[in-house]
Amino acid sequence: MRQVTPTEGTLLTAADLAGNGVHGDDPDVHGKFGIFGGRYVPEALIPALDEVAAEYDRARNDVAFLREFDHLLRTYAGRPTTLTEVPRFAEQAGGARIILKREDLTHTGAHKINNVLGQALLTKRLGKKRVIAETGAGQHGVATATAAALMGLECVIYMGAVDCERQALNVARMKLLGATVVPVHNGSKTLKDAINEAFRDWVTNVDSTHYLFGTIAGPHPFPEIVRDFARIIGVEARRQMLELTGALPDAVCAAVGGGSNAIGIFHAFIGDQNVALHGYEAGGRGLETGEHALTLTAGSVGVLHGSRTYVLQDEEGQTIESHSISAGLDYPGVGPEHAWLKDSGRATYHGITDAEAMEAFALLARTEGIIPAIESSHALAGALKLGRELGPEATILVNLSGRGDKDMGTAMKYFNL
Amino acid sequence: MTTLQTVFAKAKADERAALVGYLPAGFPTKDGAIAAATAMVEAGCDVIEIGLPYSDPLMDGPTIQDAVHRALTNGTRIADVLRTVEGVAKTGAATLVMTYWNPIDRYGAERFARDLADAGGVGTITPDLTPEESGPWRQASADAGIDTVFLVAPSSTEERIQAVADCCTGFVYAASLMGVTGARDSVSSAAQGLVERTRAHTDLPVCVGLGVGNGRQAAEVAGYADGVIVGSAFIRRILDAPDEASGLAAVRELGAELAAGVRA
Structure with a gap:
């Protein structure tokens, strides 16, 4: 397993924090x-x-x-967090190179x-x-x-x-x-x-x-x-990827509930047009069952909790209850910036079912000795699929947004441990 | 159809405040809501706000949350809301819909404004629609000939009060306190100051809501406001009643007490 030393880096700058003026993607005066x-x-x-x-x-x-x-x-908090390459896990991803951003190693165990x-x-x-x-x-x-x-x-x-x-x-x-x-x-x-x-x-x-x-x-x-406060994830990861591989990744993968870990790692890459951004929502028991949290992939534009975004709602605007095995993704709304990234085509969003996420959860534990949060396991499952599509030449950066200690109760039930 | 303008002109001529009652459609049942609102009008409410039950009522306290939950559980839909408005408007009360923004947004602003006007409704109160986002709704309402009411709060700056008042046509809704809906033991001392500040920005009537629940409080608020808005206290009477008939009797009793209060 190859590992990089955490980047020494320089002091966080206003530009690191906000990307202000770098990508010109701050919301307008009305927060739009x-x-x-x-x-x-x-x-x-x-x-x-x-x-x-x-x-x-x-x-x-x-x-x-x-x-x-x-x-x-x-x-x-323990920053900067390291990158970890996971070759044994990646064998199941068509041999693509998979590199994790280890937010699970921060104090309190998540980004x-x-x-x-x-x-x-x-x-x-x-x-x-x-x-x-x-x-x-x-x-x-x-x-x-x-x-x-x-x-x-x-x-x-x-x-x-x-x-x-x-x-x-x-x-x-x-x-x-x-x-x-x-x-x-x-x-x-x-x-x-x-x-x-x-x-x-x-x-x-x-x-x-x-x-x-x-x-x-x-x-x-x-x-x-x-x-802006989550943005440090991508700022670090971008520098570290250049150090480790000499190039930017082909794709960045992250789980999306409300969307903070995903925007945190995506944001520093938005200006890099050759880096694909993939968000993975909770597919729950599957789109066809209606028991999911596929806000961006199956929701419609509405207003929830104070902002206009994609929402799981019925034809009269009543919020539909979401479902996910992962409490952190079990939300019928999503951050407006993801809605914007979706509609602009800059990022692509997909669903990962409970079963696919749990499979990736167990796989990472067995192959790499890392127990991920079930939330993050949706991104891992996404990376497995994406790797098989892109092939062995591809490099995929995955935000391992949190650790799985909190999920052991769920895992014990799911796997009869 | 009785307009808000007629209601406030008449109340002013009578040298009293108008009494505004709130009840969600579908509560306690679809027909029960029409019966309860009718009882409120017969007891002296000049204006009725019919609440559009919404899954995420984030500015409502436990009483209205409970009522709205029951309404949604018994399958209340927008068609039922409009049917309730139609039934209540027939009593001669000016009838509004109070709703969070998303149901209208989803239904279609123009369609909702038109359907509400057709049902005999005279306007809407939209507590989470800010002046910045209200343009399309004000246009749709103007086209359908219905009024728009928005809220000011004790925390509102002079600029915000001006901006909100500029968007209102029927009256301005002054939230008496910083908090969610629900009856309180006393009316917030912030209410009177807010009404006075609001008057400096508009000639529209200013009505006070949040926390008013009995005749004494209604009389107090009527001393400085053009209208007194009561919601949770009516709902509480229905929730606490053993059956529908005694609920209606309790609603009439409270309505009469409040009606006397605004005339005190």
């Missing part, structure tokens, strides 16, 4: 990516969103802020820590003492609770009651970290309902509280802020 994004929220929240946007705009151009964020990423540290610093700049967050798999909740503990912020996490059950270990972690976990019993009792409940808390407590949004969905400026 093409027709997607914007703000569809109660008027009461507009001043808070304006406040966050204005403070973020100052922060992203403030060297002291960038230095502090960079310092935390290096000394606390979510990047965004959370950035937004926790932003919370302090806003002068707020309390953070709230939604969580699906529990990874964003754990990361938020971690950052809140680190910075002495009060922390309340909203989590669907079904997800609390699926991810009991993460609930315990959040509690240990000092957070209050509120199980949400409304609706489908999953991520979308946790987001509704977090918005209700925010509109009530907006003076004291920052909503530490966990994905690139939601009203402007969240899609932009979360992307």
Whole structure:
């Protein structure tokens, strides 16, 4: 197995953070990516969103802020994360070269820590003492609770009651970290309902509280802020790929739920027209069963959780409940920037079923000694298919967005372990 | 068809505030909603807002969430909402639809505006449609001859109040507090200041909603606003009633108390 040493790199720059002016792909003044994004929220929240946007705009151009964020990423989150080439796994991918970006090695075990540290610093700049967050798999909740503990912020996490059950270990972690976990019993009792409940808390407590949004969905400026803080994944990976292989990859693969890990690794490659970008959504039990989370591949344009994007909805605009074995992908919406990348043709999105994801999950464990998150396993399954299509000359970069420790309960049931 | 303009002119002539009642279509049942809204009108509501049940009501508190969940569970669709509007408009109350934006977006703005007007509806309240995104809906509403109502909040800046008021035609909805829908023990002290700030930007009537649930509170709000909006308290009476008949009686009782309040 070939491994690269983590790039020493230089201090994170404003351009690293935002890609500002590099690709010219920031949203417009109304937070729109093409027709997607914007703000569809109660008027009461507009001043808070304006406040966050204005403070973020100052922060992203403030060297002291960038230095502090960079310092935390290096000394606390464990960045830069390494690349790992996985030749034994790749034997099942038509011999294509597969290289993993190891976000699973970050502190707390998933890429979510990047965004959370950035937004926790932003919370302090806003002068707020309390953070709230939604969580699906529990990874964003754990990361938020971690950052809140680190910075002495009060922390309340909203989590669907079904997800609390699926991810009991993460609930315990959040509690240990000092957070209050509120199980949400409304609706489908999953991520979308946790987001509704977090918005209700925010509109009530907006003076004291920052909503530490966990994905690139939601009203402007969240899609932009979360992307920028996740962007370090691709910035590092791009440099590391050039070091390791002397060239950019032919394709970049990532799992897409709300879409933050995918945009995190895609974004630095958007200007590289020869690098194909592939997002993999949760196909659940299969498109034809109706039990899936194929928002981009089978959804339609609508408004959910404050932004215009692709949504799983019926003909009257009622949200259809999603399904996935992976709590982190079990979401009927998606970040507006992915909707834009889809419609512009720059990125391509596909479905991976529960069964395909679990097969890739087990394969990586057996062939490489790495237990991936089930979320990330969707990207791995996608890479296997893509490798067989592209052949042995291809190089594929996969975002291994998180580790599978939290998924052992699911795996024990699935594989009768 | 009674217009909002007629309602507010009459209330002003009577030197009182208008009483606005909210109920989701399909709650407690499809026909039960028409019966309950009719009872609200008979007890003294001048305006009825028919809620369009939506799967993700992120600005609603537990009471309205519960009612909306029941409405969706019993299969309430947009056709039922329009049929409810038709039934309630026949009572002579000015009848609006209150809805999150996505159902209209999906149904088609022009089609919804036209169908609502045909059903006798006089306008909509769209709590998550901001001025920036409201252009197509205001155009469709104007073409169909229905009013548009948007919300201001205690957190709104003067610029935002101006922008929201500029988009309203029937009245301006002042959310009395920072929070979700639901009756409270006392009306937020922020409400009066918000109404006064709003008046500086518009000649339209200003109605106060969120947290109003009894006659005393209605009287207090009627002292400074053109209309008093009550939703969760009506729903609570229906939820707490052992059967439909006693629910209707409880709705009438609350309606009469509130109607007396806005006349105090």
